[in-house]
Amino acid sequence: MPPHTQPPPKPTNKTPNNKHAPALTFALAGNANVGKSVIFNQLTGSSQIIGNWPGKTIDRAEGTLNFEGHNIKIIDLPGIYSFSTFSMEEIVSRDYIALEKPHAVINVVDASVLERNLFFTLQLIEMHAPLVLCLNQVDVAKNKGMLIDKDKLQTALGIPVILATAIRGEGIYDVVREAVKVATHKQNPPTLKYRQPIEEKINQLQQLITKENLDLQYPPRWLAIKLLEGDSEITPLIANKSPPIVETSKQIAAELEHNCQEPCFSLIASERYALANQITATALQQSERTNTLSDKLEWLTTHKIWGYLTAIGVIAGLLLWTFFIGNTLSGIITNVLNFIYPVDPTLTTELPLLTILLNGLWGGFSAGLTLIIPFVIPFYLLLAFIEDSGILTRVAFMMDSAMHKMGLHGKALIPIILGYGCNVPAIQACKIMETRRERLLAAFAITFAPCSARTLILFGMVGLFVGIQWALLLYVIDIAVIFALGRIAMKAVPGKSTGLIMELSNFKLPSLKVVLKQTWTRTKSIIYVVFPIYLVGSTLIQAAYALNILSPLSEALAPLTVWWLGLPAFAGVLLILGTIRKEFVLIGAVAILSTTNLLVGFTPVQLVILALVAMLYLPCVSTIAILGKEFGWKAAAIISVANIGAALIIGGIAFRLISLFVPV
Amino acid sequence: MTKKLTQDCIKTIYTLTKNENYASNEKITQKLNLTTTNLTEILQELTQEGHINYSPTNGSTLTQKGLREAQKITSNRYRLTKFLNHTIHNKNKNDKTQPQTPPQSSSNPPACSNNSANCVLSNCENCLKQHPQGFEEIGKHNKNLTSLYELKAGKTAKISSIRGERKILQRLLDLGLTPGTQIKVAKIAPMGGPVEILVRGSKLALGQNIAINIFVETPKETPPPNEV
The missing domain is CATH 1.10.287.1770 (Helix Hairpins)
Known part of the structure; x- marks a missing residue:
């Protein structure tokens, strides 16, 4: 085994030493889930989402690298098993390699599944692509008792082979150096002969x-x-x-x-x-392999009893962890903020404009800081951990028969679970499904999946002010709703369902670095993009409320909100705001009430009902946009109407049911 | 030559080649009550049309075109006779969860062995339900085949033939499930769930409706010693 002494190349923004060096283009190609995105991130310093399930790179990603004076453009192609023309990704990758002719193609190969990966390598060789074989995950292969002779492989294939453990950065330097060599010194591509006839x-x-x-x-x-x-x-x-x-x-x-x-x-x-x-x-x-931890986890997660319990445990654990960590953090931050500037709803200055500005900005800021950030960070942290561990494909395996009841197969569970983070990338991830019908059904289910914004509403409204058991109950109701509506949708959208064909990923201990980076990427977007919107939005809401612009709106919606759902009249405004981003239901309530204590304006029952309706009623603007982009505006409109209908019906019934037991 | 007769002939060859590599002339004449000269004429016509490959020594096989034609005939026939034969079929209707009859049911062919139309029906009822656009088949019909879905966890077997839509066949081939490949069943998910198999060093999950259409050869088990 060659020593991997060389450090991985550092992505730099420095101007190249040799300005006349020709720009090179390298493409990363290979099977799904072999570590292409890991290598891509290391080379380009970007933060493509990495996950331990096949199919997460949907569109090709691009980045740049400066390597020993060469300006290199790196293309991360989606993972495919073959160059047949049965899926979009295969056609895209094939056309890219054949027609755009990158200077080198780095074929990333999972060393622990060598034979299956070589099937694709052989097709790359047939295409005469200028190849470097990056034999990744040699550590996993070694744990499985596999030793690969690099030289023999090199001779047999006729292309350079580099051993690598990309997650630790080992071998990456050699891969790039070899690719530069291939790109700059044209060689005759090898031809591998098949048998007669x-x-x-x-x-x-x-x-x-x-x-x-x-x-x-x-x-x-x-x-x-x-x-x-x-x-x-x-x-x-x-x-x-x-x-x-x-x-x-x-x-x-x-x-x-x-x-x-x-x-x-x-x-x-x-x-x-x-x-x-x-x-x-x-x-x-x-050689003989020993029973590894991964084998034991496999046994546990696919056991007929323990398997289901671990699946439920993972989801419940995600929620409980988010709530308890979030709650503690939120308490600390509230105390700190109160110490700096206590939120005082009775605060008035002589200038009404200043009051609005002050209360609005401060309200938005403190709502974001106390109700959103403390919950989002632990949530994304654990979600990244789950995504990276490899458990998702096992859950998909166990839940396949249940998903068939919704006209889907087990793989659909992966985007749905990702929908717990954010619906938008989850709907994009529906591309891993085979037919348009299945993608549509999965996307429909996702629009009900409690994304982090909805989780915030549940925890921020119900968990904090009513009780965590109520928040969890709403979660269970939500999952039941997903299932029931999924079944109805299956009947409504004609067509047949295909069967599950899915590679099961290996279990691995997620790398802390990857998990942290992923969490930061996702949290960053909230801090940079969403936080300013909170501040401005919150101020505008306060102003509009003070100027009485909103009351006609509230009154118009009163039959729905007050009579049917039993909510205070201003809840109608909150629900409208919530279509922009679901968190606005929460932020808006804080802004209108001028306090983070929501019990000032709501009874506990009203909080539960509002959270329930807010959870179901309409996807946020970004979700509707991505639905429109992926499935057309007609489908997006139908899904939206279905969501509103479901939310109103379920909300009204829930209100009447609860009223039977609890006086409002 | 009547259209009905040629259609019947294609169908019969289709049925016969389910069980054997070739449909011999002898068997076709038996099934259709034809004279040999009549049959030769029909077979010649079919060969010209590109529906079958005819070999004087072995017999006939369907070409891709012929296979499609057979599927079309049987599916039309299927819809019609399904209605008519409803009561007859009620009894031995294949349950959805039950694996369909493998192409080579060695010991007990479907109860309707003397009626070619019914035989086609019972063989394909499931396939047609799942693959209304028709299906293809790869691999060879060897003896003693069982469906992959019938194997117990821990068993090894060799893939013999796979049925399905072209798209699914291609995907399975790409993932390494070529005819003759050794596989091992690692796990079967409960409640009609998928099968996890080990193939060429990778782990694959295959849904029930996929696994049911993969036919495998199990290694010969040593017969139990004859004790009296």
Whole structure:
């Protein structure tokens, strides 16, 4: 094993030493969940979200690196298993590598699943991509008793191979250095031969394509293979240039299929795997493996009783941890703020404008600081930990049959759980689902998932002033609502559901650095972007309230708020504000009441009902926007109306039910 | 040649090739009550149309085109006869959770073995339900196949054939489930949940409706000693 003495290259913003050095472009490509984003972040110093579940890089990410005088643009491609044309990511990655021709392609490979990863490497070699193989996670492989002979692998594949443990920065320097070498010294790409009779047919077709000189960006051998596979993109492309070639390829394919009694696409996949298997056998030495902690966790999380209990425990733990840490922090901050400047609702100065400004700004600031920040930070911290640990795919595995009742399969649970953080990236993550129907159903379920803003409303309104058990009850109700409405939506959207095909990720101890960085990335956006909005928003609300602009609005909504939901009239304004950002329900209440003690303006029952309605009633503006972008405005409108309807019906019923037991 | 007869012929070849590599002339004539000359004529026509591959020594197999045609015929037929045969089928209707009859049901073929139309029906009822757009099949029909979903946790087996839509087949192939691959069942989730399998060093979760259409060969178990 070569020593990894060299430190990882530091991303710098310094001007390059040699200003005339040509700009290089490197692409990171490989299977899902092999650590491409980890390497990308280390190279570019950016903070792409990392998670231990397949499919989180949706669109390609770009960053820059300055390495020994070279200006390098790094592209992080989404993780794929193959270059067939069945998913958008595969087409995007394939076209990027073939048509935009990056100077080097760094193929990141999970050393512990070498054979499966090499299947993709072989396709990159077929495409004549200028390759460097980054054999990542050698530490995981070693724990599994796998030793990989780098030199043998290098010889077998004909491309440079670097061993790396990206999470610790080991081997990254060598990978970049090797990629620069590949990019600057053009070499003839290797050709790996398949067995007869397939090799012979590929050759025959390849010669035909070379002779015809089709003037396509793709290498002839690759085109030949794709034609035999009957690729739905490449075949019409060639048919445009030269129909006879397609005809010949069909004949050859039919001949092969007849001789081997097997469809061609299956034959070629088998051939590639046979080669991958053979190469793996020469380079990999498997010794006895011991039962690792990861095995025990696997056993626990997929056990028929413990598995479900851990899944529930993880969610409940996330909430309880958020509440107790948040509550403690919130108490401390409130005390500090009171010490500096006690919030006084009766405070009046001679100048009404100054009062509004002072109360508004201070109210927004203290509401953000006492009710939001203390809860958001521990929440994101634990969510990043959960995302990174690898438990998500196990929960998806265990919950598959339950998700089928909603017309989805287990994988949909991953975006839904991410929806607990924020609906917007969660809806984007719905891309891991296979069909539009499933993406739509999952997105619909996500709009009810209690995102961190809704969690804040629950904790800030109900948990703090009514009792944590009520906040948790609302959570349980929310999950029941997701399930019930998911079932209705399944019936409403016609179509069939596909089955679950998902790679289960390995358990690992999340790296503290990654978790902290992730938490900071998410919290940062709240502090930088949202906090100023709080301050301004809170002041405007106070001003509008003082100037009596809001009362007509409140009165117009009174039948709904006062009669149907039993809320004070000004709650209507809060709910409207909440469509901008859900936290505004909370901030608005603080601004209007001019105190952080919400019991001044609400009874406990009203707080519970308001929180329930606020949780369900309408996705915030950003969520509606992303729904519109992903599914069209019609779908976004329908989902929004469904949300409002559900919230009003459930809120009204809940109010009447609670009124039976508790006098309002 | 009537259209009905050619359709029946395609269907019969489809049914027969479920159980064997080739549909022999002898068996087709048996099923359709035809003379050999009649059959040769039909087979010639089908070969010209590109529906079948005909080999004088072995028999006939369906081409991709023929397979699609067969699916079309059987699915139309399916809708029609489903209604008519409702009562007959009620008894042995395949339960959704029950694995469908594997392509090579060695010991007990479906109860309707003397009626080719019914045989097609019972074989494909599930597939058609799950794959209304039709399906393809990869791999070979070897003897003694069981569905992957029937395996117990801890068992190893070799993949023999997979049925499904092209898209799903391609995905499974990409993930390493090529015919002939050794797999091990690691875990089965409770309540009709997915199966976790180990394949080529990776762990995959496959939903019930996927696993049911993967047919595997289990290693021969040593027969229990004959004690009297």
